[in-house]
Amino acid sequence: MKVIINDGRKFLKSLLNSINYDIILLDAYDSMSGLPSHMKTQEFFLELKYLLNPNGGLFIVNLVCIYQSYINVRLTIDSVFGQNNIITFRSTDFVNMIVVASAAIENFPLVNQKSNIINDIQEKLLIDINSSLKRKQKQIHNQNLSGRIYRDDMKNLENEQQMSLIEFVNIV
Numbered sequence: 001m002k003v004i005i006n007d008g009r010k011f012l013k014s015l016l017n018s019i020n021y022d023i024i025l026l027d028a029y030d031s032m033s034g035l036p037s038h039m040k041t042q043e044f045f046l047e048l049k050y051l052l053n054p055n056g057g058l059f060i061v062n063l064v065c066i067y068q069s070y071i072n073v074r075l076t077i078d079s080v081f082g083q084n085n086i087i088t089f090r091s092t093d094f095v096n097m098i099v100v101a102s103a104a105i106e107n108f109p110l111v112n113q114k115s116n117i118i119n120d121i122q123e124k125l126l127i128d129i130n131s132s133l134k135r136k137q138k139q140i141h142n143q144n145l146s147g148r149i150y151r152d153d154m155k156n157l158e159n160e161q162q163m164s165l166i167e168f169v170n171i172v
Helices: 008-014 042-051 069-081 105-114 116-125 129-138 165-171
Strands: 023-026 058-064 086-090 096-101
Touching: 008 042, 023 042, 042 058, 042 069, 058 069, 069 086, 069 096
Parallel strands: 023 058
Antiparallel strands: 058 096, 086 096
């Protein structure tokens, strides 16, 4: 493992013409709005998706869900990966949400079997990803979230208000 200390967006841009990755894990935090503003836009997620292995590479992101921006970040991720290619797992503390996205979600179990990271997530959150996939495949999307898709050219992505626990539970 190689540790690199750098701004995540700048580092991502430096990789754009390199190899594809089986797993990209994002766990960045800004105390004012959850994810830093330059790491929650449609353009950022498109750059990230471009780096994923097209045959089932996984993007895993830990979202802090106490902010109104959670809805907008989810909509932004949905706009890049497609709602049917995203699986979410709520932590037991109701503060974090793990979002797993892939351009080829049908290959998810193959990657899952090889991945210690996915196994660690399953263990820590007490979830079974294969069961979640089966539920996901049967799930009818009857939840229409309203919000906006974040873009690089938008202003004021910071300082979003916190949601109450009741608001959060009703949304996710």
